[in-house]
Amino acid sequence: MSHATSQTHTTATQTTPHRLLYFFVAFVLLMFFGLIYAWSLFVDPLEAEFGWDRSATSVVFTLSIITFCAGMLVAGALEERTSPRTVMLITAACLGLGLIASAFTESLPFIYATYGVLVGAGVGLGTDVVMSVTLKWFPDKQGLASGAMLMGFGGGTMLLSPVVTTMLGALGWRMTFGALGAVFVVLVGVGAFIMKLPTPEYVRPLLEKARQNATVAAVDMTGSQMVRTPTFWVFMVYLMLVTCGGLALISQAVPAAMELLMGAGAAAAGAGAADAGASAVLSEAEALMLATAAMGSVSAMNGLGRLINGFIWDKFGYRVCLTWIAVAFAAGMLCCAFAMMGGNFPLLVAGFMLLGLMYGGNMCSMSAMVGTFFGPKYYGINYAIATCQMIPAAIVGPQILALSQMGSGSYLGAFWVFFGVAIAALAVSFFIKPPKAA
Numbered sequence: 001m002s003h004a005t006s007q008t009h010t011t012a013t014q015t016t017p018h019r020l021l022y023f024f025v026a027f028v029l030l031m032f033f034g035l036i037y038a039w040s041l042f043v044d045p046l047e048a049e050f051g052w053d054r055s056a057t058s059v060v061f062t063l064s065i066i067t068f069c070a071g072m073l074v075a076g077a078l079e080e081r082t083s084p085r086t087v088m089l090i091t092a093a094c095l096g097l098g099l100i101a102s103a104f105t106e107s108l109p110f111i112y113a114t115y116g117v118l119v120g121a122g123v124g125l126g127t128d129v130v131m132s133v134t135l136k137w138f139p140d141k142q143g144l145a146s147g148a149m150l151m152g153f154g155g156g157t158m159l160l161s162p163v164v165t166t167m168l169g170a171l172g173w174r175m176t177f178g179a180l181g182a183v184f185v186v187l188v189g190v191g192a193f194i195m196k197l198p199t200p201e202y203v204r205p206l207l208e209k210a211r212q213n214a215t216v217a218a219v220d221m222t223g224s225q226m227v228r229t230p231t232f233w234v235f236m237v238y239l240m241l242v243t244c245g246g247l248a249l250i251s252q253a254v255p256a257a258m259e260l261l262m263g264a265g266a267a268a269a270g271a272g273a274a275d276a277g278a279s280a281v282l283s284e285a286e287a288l289m290l291a292t293a294a295m296g297s298v299s300a301m302n303g304l305g306r307l308i309n310g311f312i313w314d315k316f317g318y319r320v321c322l323t324w325i326a327v328a329f330a331a332g333m334l335c336c337a338f339a340m341m342g343g344n345f346p347l348l349v350a351g352f353m354l355l356g357l358m359y360g361g362n363m364c365s366m367s368a369m370v371g372t373f374f375g376p377k378y379y380g381i382n383y384a385i386a387t388c389q390m391i392p393a394a395i396v397g398p399q400i401l402a403l404s405q406m407g408s409g410s411y412l413g414a415f416w417v418f419f420g421v422a423i424a425a426l427a428v429s430f431f432i433k434p435p436k437a438a
Helices: 002-050 054-081 084-102 108-135 142-192 200-212 230-251 253-261 264-268 273-280 284-316 318-342 345-374 379-387 390-408 412-429
Strands: none
Touching (some): 002 108, 002 142, 002 230, 002 284, 054 108, 054 379, 054 390, 108 142, 108 345, 108 379, 142 345, 230 284, 230 318, 230 379, 230 390, 230 412, 253 318, 253 345, 284 345, 318 345, 345 379
């Protein structure tokens, strides 16, 4: 008995450093994958060169989110048949080809296919395999591990957007796409040769402890079993409502901030001439810098929200998590609406920060829900299925913002619509309950 215990202790001691190594690699990869949310940085340069309108360019982001979800589903299936390394090498190929090809854009269908489809699918493939592999090393810390890793995904935009902005100014959008493609090929290719699954001997004692503490489901459900539970569908409705607002803001954070800074928001809301004049003092370059910083605040809070929510999920349970997310959503939309009405940029940033927190927390809740409610064994495919809620959210959310801006010249009306969506999400949250064990 003591010999077996000694062997188990030795195995755990030898493997633990590797668990932290895989977490670090996953964090870095997810941080770069999070650049998919930086699409709004490319909107103005592309519209200026080709004369495309906001509704047309917002389709690129919508497509990237749809193919992101599709990529995750494909990754979940491939992981069962191949290996994490194979899926990651496919990821590197999709991202490299998609970004480098985007540099040769001359038409909307072309950028739809390259950035919208290839890049979106590549990020989905990579995100699912990296999350799935790494969380298998942490069956005892599903919420915190999910939140910490997804913090990298959400925070990537904040950390890397200034770099991309600098590249756009120095190299132009074509060279920036090409350079990013090369970086992704190298980075994901290296990661493919580092990431690997833990041994059953390492996972077993950690999983047994988690089940005893009721932090992981007593039974592992397959994807088909999961989608037959009422819990899954009610949670999907909640996720769709919250994600709708989050993706809308992320897709057009820079243009929305630019509208207010350049005085359009103040004029549309009927502000005084003095206020409008104060906004107009800013040059376009200065306004762009502030707008990019505002988007960075969304990213920072997006990442922080994931970490905070992972901690709350593990310590206080899902009910507290879902409530604070919906409340932050409503408060953020109120801040944005009043900011547009009064031409108040700091208030707009406060709204952005609240929305970043709630969106990050929402993404962490989705991951934690899959592992906690339905077990870690089939996490890869189950998480991919759950992310499909982003498809309708990505179609509806950004279009509401784009159509509002095109129709009235302001994003103000859309912010009020999303305030109503936030109240609906809060109501739905009270109907979510853990699934009954089979």
